[in-house]
Amino acid sequence: MRTHQCGELRPEHIGQRATLTGWVASRREHGEKLAFVDLRDHTGVTQCVVDNAVDVRPEYVLRITGVVAERPAESRNDRLATGGIELQDCVVEILNVAEPPPFPVSERADQVAENTRLQHRYIDIRRERMQRNLRLRASVNSAIRSAMESQGFVEVETPMLVPSTPEGAREFIVPSRQQPGSFYALPQSPQLFKQLLMVAGIDRYYQLARCLRDEDLRADRQYEFMQLDAEMSFVDQNDVHRAIGAAVLAAAAAAGQPEAAIETMTWHDAMNRFGVDKPDLRFGMELVDLTEVFGATEFKAFAGAATIKGINATGKADEMGRNKLDGLTDKAKKIGAKGLVWLKVAADGSLESPVAKFLSDTEQGALKSALSAAPGDLLLIVADEWSMTCEVLGTLRNDLGRPPVHEGPYRYLWVVDFPMFIGVDEVTGRPKPGHHPFTQPHPDDVEMLETDPLKVRSQAYDLVLNGWELGSGSIRIHQPELQARVFRLLGISDEEAQKRFGFFLNPFKYGAPPHGGFGLGIDRLVAIFAGEENIREVIAFPKTQSGMDPMTNAPTPVAQKQLDDLGIRVLPPKA
């Protein structure tokens, strides 16, 4: 139907006959003897000159044949890649008419309510931004596939209808017609299957796997999302990092991103220095320990505190008025801190703060020195337990300093040595697993499992990019005895473990190799590469925050007959 695409023609084609197909991006009529039609496809736009009246409207689908001609010097368009040429003596064939679109098919629609864009997603995707994002996503997927395969990974598909394992994220469940009253679950991840593939001798497995979790949606979370899911046998965690890192960096290269290295940091360092387990290393504002500075203080809020830390919001003193500072304090308290101390560094270097009078000159001097304070800076200090102090300041640091997603550089980070357990369940008194219960403890800490479980590090790790958690993984437990110990610690009896995970645990009796793996969130990775704050911008047909699709109206009620077949009765809505 066509000889070229709309973004393809250049001065080198001058003199050739060309046939283009596409949509009318705009039409400019000058009486009955001259009209310009900008024809658009996913590759770009070409100006077509028509020497007669032509009744076309925006988004009409056309086939235009003409001769490629150089544009007169004064009418070149440098904003178009094809702006040096135009198609002349055009014959226009209308392949289809179109109603006016509900919003313009251009960058102007960036301002349109997202719901309207989603309702007419097929029009939204015609836009350059969405075309770019979806094609970027395809390139990333493709690069990841070849990177994995060149490292010996085998793509194996795993089922979408799986047994329910109620631990972890809430599952979507699917009723069984042949076994009324029984249900499948949609997989939160192929976790159990991929480990069984290691028992099965696949050695290196990967899959671009769709995962489903029935948890509330966010800018970086959808019910269904795509994961590079991988698992490797006979490896330690550095082997996994190398393999996944190679795939991520190959994806970055395919996305046209500059080369970058992947750093490594322990979980403890991440919390201690940045107050979060997914630090954004693009900016400083690190947490500085001030416990020593205020070791002998008479200021009651600080005296006797386990950990005192501060951050320097450089140059923020002027823009942070009383209202905003109160907002920060509220936020700190909401997280659980007793309070937040703020101090502004005045032009003469003195500290302005409601609490300055409680701090001795020595303390003020040491504080300024520790935080490298200069006039115009805003200093924020929290005194509390170590974890609370870190968490509060980490949150404020992100709020005050985090650059928008499209700003470089790219700072990839492995966060390692996560604690095996995060706190103690208030009800059961049992330690709560930080990752999943199949995670191998750090070999140096296995002895402390029963005696001091909260001190045990695990061989779990996250990959972080610019403050986004791209994914996580671990070296798994492959010895049944150690697995039993961990289950007992979590309060899961052998019998219960057998009941819930029997299909998964029993195979490990038949010669399970040491293994470990990773799951990498493709949507987030592509969003960052695309410079998008929101993963919906890199998903063709995403759901809204309440889990609905404005285009298809899913979810919808179903016919009573369908429910009858499944043995399901729907309760009336709660009053």
Added chain:
RNA sequence: GGUCCCGUGGUGAAGUUGGAGUUCACGCCGGCCUGUCAAGCCGGAGGUCGCGGGUUCGAGUCCCGUCGGGACCGCCA
């Protein structure tokens, strides 16, 4: 489950102290126009101010509820 923000012709916005569905830009329809490129000029049409209730002589505006959208907390082993 919770906190905050938003909802006004097809689209995006403005709408002051409660005083006539008012305004602006784009789009749409008609006309004019031979070098435009988000063409230009002239004219025109287009509204359940998300929905329901309340206060009031009078509500886009104030109050309550509800629906929808977004950001976040909880949640996401």
